[in-house]
Amino acid sequence: MNLFTSLRYVVALHEHKHFGRAASACCISQPALSNALRALEEEFGTAIVKRGRAFEGFTPEGEQIFLAAQRILHEHQLLKQELKSVAGHPQGALKIGAIPSVMPIAARFAAMLQARYPGIAPTVRSMSSPDIEIGLENLSLDMGLGYLQRSGRRRIPFKTLEQYTEHYFLLRRASGAARPTLQIGSALTWKEAAQLPLCLLTPEMHNRTIVNAAFAEAGVQVIPAMETDSVLALALSVMDGNVCSILPGALVGVIRSFGGLEVSPLVGPVVETSIGFMVMDSDRPSRTLAAALELAHDRNWLDHASACSDVPIT
16 A cells, blocks of 8 residues: 555544545545555554444544654655646645635635646635644645734744735615615614614624624624524525624625625724735645735735725715
């Protein structure tokens, strides 16, 4: 069995926490995965996984092997990119993790990067802030896009690159005759918004923490009429129900063509959140990551992507 292949099985098992799902992700049968793990255990002379009917985790020695596997596979990927790439034409994968509320921005960024460098194959995943931070640390992600104020919470500091400032808006059905596109209404206070039936993100999401803090600063507490862990559901609930919702500006850009809806900037307080890229601080980034950082430094990409994060507050 090829050592790199066996190490990928270990990484897949860590990611999926399930023998069957890990095997499926690696396009092999579960018995083949188990046989490869046993062969690896014989190679190293130690148990890698805790034995049981289901995956119960790695042994301490297995954790060490997993961490080594991450580093080895990362270096292997770097070498492959170096050998395949020529100046100005990077080749290889790029794994991006993005918090749910900025997925439209992350998707545009990845599409523009791939258009500029056809040899790059980006993968964009919607992930929580803690999972992005863990992914950067264990090298399962190349870069993250999310809340920069969280970047100092981890044991290992990240290199950050601010992209834009997020504002927040109330979305509701427009009064009067429906127009074919989204209407921009007058500013509304958080206290006024609290009087409306609201669909909010679930409490474990960092966006909800920001929203709750804004309501608290306005001197009110909100019991939402509806909760969801999907940012898309925030908008859909307003279209098809009797609730209003609070959206980050990145999502306002996505629904600009939706008729019958109105969005109002929220003030009192004006909440501003820095959104940016996070990467591990390295003197030798991969060719694909170096190309992505070059695009991220070109602040014009946001304008070209029509990323509506800042509707004017009037």
